[in-house]
Each structure stands twice: as structure tokens, then as C-alpha cells.
Amino acid sequence: MDFDYSSEQEALRDSVRRFVEREYDWERRFALIRSPVGVDPAHWAVFAELGWLGAGLSEEAGGFGGGATENALIAEELGRGLVTEPFIAHVIAAQLLAAVQSDTVTDLVMGEKRIVPALQEAVGRGDWRIVESEASGAFSITGVKTLVEGAATADRLIVSARSTQGIGLYLVDAQGPGVTQKAYRTVDNRRVADIDFNTAPAIQLAVGAAAETAMDQAVDHGIVALCGEALGLMDAALWATRDYLKVRKQFGTAIGNFQALQHRMADMLIETEMVRSLLYHALGAINGNDSAARAAAISAVKATVSTAGLFVGGQAIQLHGGIGVTEELNISHYYRRLFVIARQFGDDDLHLDRFAAAVDSAA
Template sequence: MDFNYTAEQDALRDSVKRFVEREYDWEKRFAIIRSAQGVAPDHWSAFAELGWLGAGLAEDAGGFGGSAVENALIAEELGRGLVTEPFAAHVLATQLLSAIGTDEALALLTELVMAEKRIAPALQEPNGRGDWRIVETHANPPESPPRLTGTKSLVDCAIYADSFMVSARNGKDTNLYLVNANETGVNLHPYRTLDNRHVCDIHLNNAPAQLLATGKHADQAIALAVDHAIVTLCGEALGIMDTALWTTRDYLKVRKQFGTAIGNFQILQHRMADMMIEVEMTRSALFHALGAMDGNDAARAAAVSAAKVQASTGGLFVGQQAIQLHGGIGVTEELNISHHYRRLFVIARQLGDADLHLARFAQATDRVKKADAD
């Protein structure tokens, strides 16, 4: 197996790295997270001009011929700078539209890639606790024009989205709908998460909607798109973990106690070794998931959930150890290491926590074994 990136992928990584170094130094990031929307007004259009918004899409879907690998690469470098732009949410929205595949969906997809429109995917609900498969939002009877009632939670980029892609029940089926943000019956409750991201709960009260996909087609589109988004989050977690690891290493080399750098203490070296193991295990799990993205549904789900479990548990371990090794200064707002931990804490719970994905991994593995036996 070849785990080396192509020349084009290396160039993509370098372009993201240069952008983060230029636009996301620590002072600029503080100004951004303290702003009204929590993002820089011109950064998203820059993402589009640089080709990042379509890098992970096939050419026939309006992208630039890439795959989940490109999205993970971009997210990894954005994670190193703790960039607040909702890139994983964009991946989820574009992959949903790509999987739906209708002319109308592909037209919307083109607008997203060009940053002409923002569509926020709204799949999670309060009672689901991160499980996008639990859907209580419902549509009215099928013979009527679609109108939705229910609540969607933790919707990223909702405050500046033009519309929302909403999952809702219609009888026994889960359908996908497009809801205009300015429609009557749509109410937003904005708030900040622990990592200073701006999200919303969306309360729908008989809100007019446009049907995008129904039944099995919608289920398959959601499953594939969520796996793409999870892999993107794992890439971001890897970038954050790797940065936290080496930032901590640098601190241990200069912080002195008893007349020597504390990095010389063997017990702290052991902790650093444990942190590095978690980083490399996350990298390996991510590579495995990327390799399974073109496989069958069960194998893909198992690999993606395994990567999410490792990124969640390993990310929390690395973040906690980084703070511990920095001492009291590690929990201060002014030091970047506390912000690394906050983002890793949120990623560990986005689109399902470790317990949910352990169960999903077990179920998917059983399906793979059964298919092999047949």
C-alpha cells in the first residue's frame, strides 16, 4: 500500500498551510472568535478562489476531481491553525447534494463550490445526542405541500446560511428537504460551543420546504455524506493533535525546574511518548478510513466509525496531557493549548461520540462478516 500523497495533494496541503500561517496567527484568530459571526468575512470566498470548496468532489459533480483524501488534507491543515470556518459542514452539504444527484441538486452544488450560496446541513436533533439517524422532525401528510415541524440542533454556519438541508420523517421514511432561512415558521436560537464556534438550534413550525430526496435514496445519501464529514473531522482532529504534541514538546525543552529543562525528566518523556502513539494511531485509523470510502457501505461505516473512536479518545488524551504538561498556564485563555483541547472536546462529540461509534462499528463489522460468509 502506498501512503504517499501525490504532487497535486502536496501542493494543496502547502496552499492551506500558507493561508493559515498568513491569515490565522494568534492575534488574528482572537479577533475572529470575538467577532459577531465568529468567522472572517472574506475567508470563505478565498477558500472558493483557491479551489478548496470543490477539491473533494468529482468533476461530474462540479468539483475538481478529488476525493475524501483532499478534504481530510485541507481539514488537517485548518486544524493546525484552529480555523473557525465550518469546513466539515460544507463537506457534509456538498456530499449530500452530490449523492442526491438530481439536476436541481447539482445546480445548488455549483453555487456552494463557488461560494455564491451557503447551505447548512441540519441532521442532528436534541434527543439524538449526535446520532443523525434519530429523526423526530416530521413533514405533513404526503398529499399536502411539504411543511416541516421539529427542532434541529448544533447546526453549524446556520446564522449566515441562505437555506438549510433538513432530514424529516414522512410516515416511515426519512426524506431530505431544503428550507429557506427566511421562510415563516423558521426560528433560530444561536449560541457558542465550547470551542467558540457559532451554531444554532433551528425550530421549525409548519415551515414550507422543498423535497430533495425520499426514502432509501435519502438514507443512502445521508449515510455517505455523514461518513465524508466524519473523515473530515478526523483529519481536523489529527492536525490539532499533532500541533498540540509538538507545541508541548517545545515547551518542555524551555521550561526549567530544579535547574534543568523538565523535558529531561523521564516520566514526562513517557507521557510525550504516549501522546505520540495516540497521534500516530489516529493517523493510521484515518488512512484506513480513507481507503474504505470507495468500498461497500458496511466496510466504509466500520472503518469510519473506528477512525472516529480513535480521533475522539486519542484527541481527548492528547489535549488533556498537553494541558497537564503545561501546568496552570495551560488552562488560560491566552495560551493556544487550551483552545486545542476545546476543539478536540467538541470534535469528540460531533456527529456521534465514542460510544455511538463503537456500537456502529460493531454493527457494521457484523454485516461485513455476514456478507463474507454468504
């Protein structure tokens, strides 16, 4: 199997890396996370201009001919730079709209509309398949969705709700009647909102098996991109720690020469490379026809990220010592983001259960 990226994919990676280096230095990021909305609208315009918003969609779906690999590459580089733009939410929204063949996907790819998914509820604890919100009448939504990233700047929301026909997907005006947002900041400085829908008018996109299939596939794409971001965070934390151990001295020598610390760095490297390998496996399975194999591969990497990410982030902080937990150093920010990712769209327990169920169904 060839694990090398194509020249187009390498060019995509380089463009994201250059953006982070040019537009997202540490001082600018600090200013953004302390601002009311936590993002810079001009950055999203750059994402659209450079084609990143359509990089993960086929040409038939309205994108630029890429797929999950392109999304993972973009997310990995954004993770290295701790970029706060809600790219993962965009990936899920784009896949949902493409699956239901909505014309709105063009507006999304061109950056003309901001559309984000509202799929999670408190009762589900990250499990998007648990839906208690209700759709009734001529399509009005009642219920509460939690941890909706990018809601404050969104034009529309893609909401999952249950009706007499089963679970459906609905398009709702983010600032429309019957929609109340309670915005807050998570521990990793992302802006999210809990959204209360009180008979909010909606447009039905899909219902029943078509909606559930679209939702599962879209969230799987989002999880793969999320794991790509985690890989970028882990890799950045690993090498930042290596560089620190080379210059921090104790007893007249760099502490990186101490064998005990070298062993801990080796453990961090092993965990990072394990996530990388499982991510490659998930990328190979995501477009296959075997839904059980896809679910198993994606849950395997997500469960591993949920534990390995916290291990690498925690070791990075410990090896830096007291300075590792300070606001001014990027190490603590890597850990905070990895902490949130560990629970986003399900923790390791949820994905171990999903992995086991997928393996049993394939047996």
C-alpha cells in the first residue's frame, strides 16, 4: 500500500502550513481567543479563496475533487497552529448537504453561507445517533442541541430531529424565530452554543434511512478530520517538547540527555505514530462499501486518539515542568484541545462499543 501523498495533496498541505505561519502567529491567536467571537471572519474568506472548503468533496457533489484525505490534511495543519476556526463543523455540514444533494452546498463551498451541524444532545453524551428533538406539523423543530460549534457566526443550522417518519435532517435559520442561542467558551477556547428550538420553522432535507445514513457518513468524515487535527496537535507537542529538552539544563547538562526522559519521549512518539497508522487505515476504509469495516476503522482511531492524545499532551506538560501549564506557552493549549477532542463525538468508551458492534456484525 502506498502511504505517500500525491503532489496535489502535498501542495494543499503546504498552503495550509504557510497560512498558519503567516496569519496565525502566537500573538494574533491570543488576540482572537480573547475576542468576543473567537475567530477572524477574514480567515474564513481565505479558506474559501484557497479552495479548502471544497477540498473534501467530489466534483459531482460540488467540490474540487478531493475527499477525506484532503480534509484530514487540512485539519492536521490547522491543529499544529491551534487554529480556532470551526473547520470540523464545516466538514460535517458539507458532507450532509452533499449526501442529501442540496443546492446549498455551493454556497457553503464558496464561503457565501456559513452552515453548521446541530446534531448532539446532552442525553447522548457525544453520540449523534441519540435524537430526542422533535419535528412536527409543517416542519417545525422543538428541542435542545448542545455544543454547536460556529453557531454564533452561522447563517443556517442543519438539525437532526425525530418525527413520525423517523429521524430527519432539517435546515433552520440560525437567527430565525424560535431559535435561542446560549453561547459559551469551552476549555480549549472554542466558541460553542447550546441552542433551544421552540417550534422553529425548518426545511426538511431528508428523513428516515436516507437521513440516518447521511448523518452517519458525515459524522464519520468529521471524526476522521478531527483525528487528523489531533495528530497535528500530538506531533507539534512531541517536537516542541524535544526541542525544549535540548536547551533546558540541569546539573550542567541538557535534560534531553537523561535516559529516563528519552524513554518518555519514545513513548510519546509511539503513541503519535500509532494514531497516524490508524488514521491511514480509517482513510482507506471510509470510502469503501463495507459500512461495518468503515465504522470499525473510524472508531478504532477515535478511541485511540481519546487516550493517546491525553497521554502525549500530559507528558509534554510534565516534561516542561511548571511552565507547561502557563497560558503563554503553547503546550497547555495543545493539551486543552486534545482534552476536548477526546470527548467530541463520543469518548473512548462509546467508540470501543461501536468498534465491538461493528466487528461482531462483520463476523
